[in-house]
Amino acid sequence: MIRLPIDEPVIIFALAMVIFFLTPILMKKMKIPGIIGPIIAGVMIGPHGFHLLERDQTIVLLGTIGLLFIIFIAGLELDIDGFKKYRRRSILFGSLSFTIPLLLGTAVGLLFDYRLTASILLGSILGSHTLLAYPIASRLGIAKNKAVTTAVGGTLLTDTFALLVLAIITGVTAGQLSVYFWVKMILSLMVFVAIILWGTPKLSRWFFRNAENEGVANFSYVMVILFVSGFLAIVAGMQPIIGAFLAGLALNRFVLEHGTLMNRIRFLGNALFIPFFLLSVGMLMDLSVLFNNPKAWIVTAAIVFSVFIGKASAPFMISKIYRYSRQERNVIVGLTIPQAAATLASTLVGFEVGLLDQATVNAVIIMILLTCMVGPYLVEKFGRKLALQEDQQPNEYHEGPERILIPLANPQTMESLIDLANLIKGSHTDDQPLYTLTVVQKDIRKVQEEVAHAEKMLGHSVMYASGAEIPVRPITRVDRNVANGIIRAITEERISMVVISWDAERKTNRLFGSIIDRFVDQTNQAVLVSKLGHPVQPTRRIILIIPYGSDHKPGFIEAFQRIKVLTSRLSASLFILVLNDSIETYEMHIKKTTPDPPFELRRVNSWLNLQTEYVPKFHGDDLVIILSARRGTIAWHPELEVLPKRLAKINQHNFIVYYPAEKKEVDIRGSRGFQIPKEVLFKKDYEDYD
Numbered sequence: 001m002i003r004l005p006i007d008e009p010v011i012i013f014a015l016a017m018v019i020f021f022l023t024p025i026l027m028k029k030m031k032i033p034g035i036i037g038p039i040i041a042g043v044m045i046g047p048h049g050f051h052l053l054e055r056d057q058t059i060v061l062l063g064t065i066g067l068l069f070i071i072f073i074a075g076l077e078l079d080i081d082g083f084k085k086y087r088r089r090s091i092l093f094g095s096l097s098f099t100i101p102l103l104l105g106t107a108v109g110l111l112f113d114y115r116l117t118a119s120i121l122l123g124s125i126l127g128s129h130t131l132l133a134y135p136i137a138s139r140l141g142i143a144k145n146k147a148v149t150t151a152v153g154g155t156l157l158t159d160t161f162a163l164l165v166l167a168i169i170t171g172v173t174a175g176q177l178s179v180y181f182w183v184k185m186i187l188s189l190m191v192f193v194a195i196i197l198w199g200t201p202k203l204s205r206w207f208f209r210n211a212e213n214e215g216v217a218n219f220s221y222v223m224v225i226l227f228v229s230g231f232l233a234i235v236a237g238m239q240p241i242i243g244a245f246l247a248g249l250a251l252n253r254f255v256l257e258h259g260t261l262m263n264r265i266r267f268l269g270n271a272l273f274i275p276f277f278l279l280s281v282g283m284l285m286d287l288s289v290l291f292n293n294p295k296a297w298i299v300t301a302a303i304v305f306s307v308f309i310g311k312a313s314a315p316f317m318i319s320k321i322y323r324y325s326r327q328e329r330n331v332i333v334g335l336t337i338p339q340a341a342a343t344l345a346s347t348l349v350g351f352e353v354g355l356l357d358q359a360t361v362n363a364v365i366i367m368i369l370l371t372c373m374v375g376p377y378l379v380e381k382f383g384r385k386l387a388l389q390e391d392q393q394p395n396e397y398h399e400g401p402e403r404i405l406i407p408l409a410n411p412q413t414m415e416s417l418i419d420l421a422n423l424i425k426g427s428h429t430d431d432q433p434l435y436t437l438t439v440v441q442k443d444i445r446k447v448q449e450e451v452a453h454a455e456k457m458l459g460h461s462v463m464y465a466s467g468a469e470i471p472v473r474p475i476t477r478v479d480r481n482v483a484n485g486i487i488r489a490i491t492e493e494r495i496s497m498v499v500i501s502w503d504a505e506r507k508t509n510r511l512f513g514s515i516i517d518r519f520v521d522q523t524n525q526a527v528l529v530s531k532l533g534h535p536v537q538p539t540r541r542i543i544l545i546i547p548y549g550s551d552h553k554p555g556f557i558e559a560f561q562r563i564k565v566l567t568s569r570l571s572a573s574l575f576i577l578v579l580n581d582s583i584e585t586y587e588m589h590i591k592k593t594t595p596d597p598p599f600e601l602r603r604v605n606s607w608l609n610l611q612t613e614y615v616p617k618f619h620g621d622d623l624v625i626i627l628s629a630r631r632g633t634i635a636w637h638p639e640l641e642v643l644p645k646r647l648a649k650i651n652q653h654n655f656i657v658y659y660p661a662e663k664k665e666v667d668i669r670g671s672r673g674f675q676i677p678k679e680v681l682f683k684k685d686y687e688d689y690d
Contacts, residue, residue: 005047005054012053015045020275035132035376038275039369042282055283059276066277067340068244069269072226074131074152075248076255076262077143080571081598086146090153093318097336098158101126101310108302112295118355121169121346125364126307128162128342131155132372133334133379135270140379140387144595147328147386150318151335156245159342163239166346173353185237192236193246196229200250205621208254209534215467218261225251239345253571254537259419260467281340281368289362300363307367308374311337327386334378337371344368402426405435405495406461407486413501414461416532420656421499422470423536424528424566433471435493436461439485440478483518490523496661497526502644520659521630526555527659531648539623539654542567544576545610545643546627549635551585555660556627560589563625563658567597572623574599577614579637580606607639615646624655633662 006012023037045052053059105126109119137148171181207221226247233243255262290296312333319329347364350356356364404421408414414436421434438454458474465472475493479485490498500516520527544563550556567574574597578586583603590599604610618624626643629635640657647655 005051007054009058012058015052016276016279019045019279020271032373032377035136035278036373038278039282039372042279043285043287043369044282046283046285048283048286048288053283055280059280059283062273062276063280064240064277066269066273066275066280068226068230068240069265069273070131070134070277071241071244072248073138073266073269074134074155075245075250076252076265077134077138077152077248077257080249080252081568081573084598086150087153089146089150089318089322091157092321093150093314093332094154094157094161096314096317097129097154097311098124098127098161100313101307104306104310105303108299108306111302112299115355117169117172118350120165121350121355122303122360124162124165124169125343125346125350126303126310126339128159128339128346129155129311129336130338130340130343131335132338132340133376135266135274136376136379137331137335137383138266140383142331142383142387145328145331145386147324147332148335151315151332154314154336158336159245160242162342162346163242166239166342166349167237169355170349170353173355188236189238192232192238192243195232196243196246196250200225200229200247201253204251204254205538208537209621211535215260215264215464219264222251222255222261222265239342241342241345253540256419256423256537257569259422259537260464263469264467277340278372281344281365281372284344285365285369286358286362289359290366293359296359296362299359300366303360303363304367304370307339307371308337311371325386325389327382327389330378330382331386334375334380334382336375337378338375339364339368339371401494402432402497403435403493403495404432404497404499405437405486405490405493407437407439407498407500408457408461409438410501410503411457411460413532414457415464416535417499417501417530418461418465418470418472419536420528420530420532422465423569424497424499424562426562426565433473434465435473435475435489435495437475437477437486437489439482439489440476441480441482483515483522486515486519487522490519490525495525497528498523499528499530502529502531502648502657524662526559526661529644529657529659530655531644532654534654536570536623536654538621539570539572541573541575541619541622542570543618543622543624544574544627545579545624546576546581546586547579547629547635547637547640548581550581550627550629550660551589552634553629553660554662557589557593559627559658559660561593563627564590564593564595564597567599568595570623573597576601577604577610578602579604579610607637607643611643611646618650622654626655626657628657628659630659630662 002008002011006015019038019041023041024034027034027037043049047054102120102123105123106119107123109122110116114122131152134143134152137143137145142148167185204221204225208218211218211221226244229243229247229250230240231243233240233246255265290300315324315329315332315336318324318332319326324332343364347356347361351358351361402425404425406417406421408417418434418436425432425434436458438458440454454476455474458476462472462474475489477485477489479488486498489495498519502516516529520529542563553559564574576586576590576599578601581603583601587601590601604614624647626640627635628640629637631641644655644657
């Protein structure tokens with residue numbers, strides 16, 4: 001016989017899993033955002049409902065972790081460059097979104113005879129908001145929209161202000177408000193922020209550069225940063241959600257949005273911990289108070305009215321000032337109306353210190369439920385319209401299926417190549433898998449054993465890619481010549497791009513070696529020859545080297561846009577060096593193509609100047625991309641075969657030699673048989689390279 005409330009851990013967890021599985025389905029049938037399901041379930045099974053479960057330490061622990069995950073993921077997904085671009089909007093919006101509800105909430109408290117401190121605390125509670133509907137915006141692909149970036153950036157201000165007010169009010173209540181209190185709070189806050197936002201990136205850059213791309217170790221490291229930051233926030237006298245948000249900001253450039261690590265964080269949070277947080281919120285609600293105390297209805301109505309009016313006013317003003325569309329305005333409203341994180345923290349602390357009574361606590365819980373229903377509904381409805389509008393924007397990619405081939409020979413470079421291919425892949429071709437290839441030479445003695453070994457490596461590539469939900473199609477070819485095997489796979493599978501690794505150990509006079517050089521010469525597809533000495537996560541700047549005449553190549557526009565996509569997904573900046581060519585031409589291409597990462601454009605007079613003035617200043621966390629050309633085609637220069645060798649000698653540099661696609665009707669096979677004398681090109685280059 002099962003006793004109520006249930007105290008058997010296995011049954012509690014089983015019941016929770018059933019709720020997390022069924023409630024989103026039921027909500028979807030009722031056309032209500034699925035995120036509301038666990039909250040309603042918490043009301044029903046909690047201590048104030050059917051009392052199937054107690055809101056014990058286990059529920060509180062898992063719910064707190066879910067709360068930290070929500071804030072942490074928001075920090076990870078925040079468009080830093082967009083925030084910098086729209087920082088004035090975020091600051092203005094955050095100030096309005098906190099101040100207007102603060103004034104309304106304080107007025108409500110004074111109207112119902114609350115003490116001044118309690119009234120200000122109530123106002124600060126209404127001034128904060130939780131990005132409860134942010135996972136919906138992320139799923140719809142509008143996380144980097146300027147309106148969403150404005151709302152998320154404003155969250156840092158609203159929650160920080162709310163928790164600072166909480167710290168001050170509780171200090172006043174405890175009689176601790178003194179000069180020592182202010183000095184201690186300010187100093188601890190400054191030290192805490194410096195440790196997280198300055199120390200964490202330094203440590204993370206070292207870790208990811210030296211890590212062996214081990215998935216478990218990378219995930220564990222991120223979790224350490226998250227919860228240690230929450231702990232340090234408590235030590236500094238702040239709420240742990242501030243630490244979680246700052247941890248997300250500190251790791252923003254290291255956890256790639258489309259990478260395996262980010263997918264694992266989202267999966268664990270959305271599948272387990274965040275639903276527990278929603279369940280714990282619902283279990284706090286006591287509906288009986290509304291029926292036993294008529295005043296509770298009036299207080300509840302006043303609080304709900306204040307939060308809706310206050311939180312809707314700021315987006316309305318911002319949309320008028322910055323001319324946001326109706327969909328963008330309503331998405332901001334949907335993102336900033338939900339109350340949960342700082343709201344719950346401030347409410348519970350205020351109740352414990354005697355500032356808020358039970359009626360106010362229940363009114364706040366009901367307000368949380370209503371706002372958590374309305375907010376996700378608005379984001380779901382208007383975010384979908386906004387996403388459809390963004391999808392209708394034209395893109396520059398060529399028509400036809402985009403198929404990326406990754407020839408594999410070294411298991412140590414497999415993960416880096418898959419990550420690179422996924423980062424440079426067009427967003428409009430998510431249905432196309434990545435093609436991983438191994439070629440076994442036919443004339444070796446133990447062909448079957450080599451094929452089995454190759455298939456084992458391909459199996460590892462499939463397992464690694466599945467962690468980021470990247471579809472992979474493994475291919476094995478047996479051929480007398482490895483280059484011929486790659487060329488045959490390119491033809492048979494209709495490949496449009498090849499991403500291959502170079503070990504920089506040249507045993508011939510050729511640039512990369514006989515295999516890479518041969519299939520580069522005998523194909524028209526885009527080829528990325530990469531030397532990645534460490535993972536690309538720490539990349540802060542992409543240096544793009546563009547030779548003279550590159551804009552006349554058939555595949556230039558596509559290559560240029562892909563590089564901008566890669567820069568944006570790495571949250572890096574783009575530093576473009578144009579060799580003795582008009583920078584106005586490339587400024588025009590930058591404006592015509594999307595996305596829009598921060599960039600700097602400079603003209604370099606000659607290859608000699610590049611080698612002497614710029615290459616020595618490249619940093620270890622730069623990613624250098626050489627926009628190269630096949631020999632015999634426009635934009636080719638002898639230095640394009642010298643520069644990769646020099647960069648290879650500098651072990652800390654990651655670099656890619658990018659060969660844009662050529663027109664299919666142009667036969668470039670055997671182009672290495674024709675060479676322009678070097679002395680002619682060098683003389684022309686150094687005197688007046690036209």
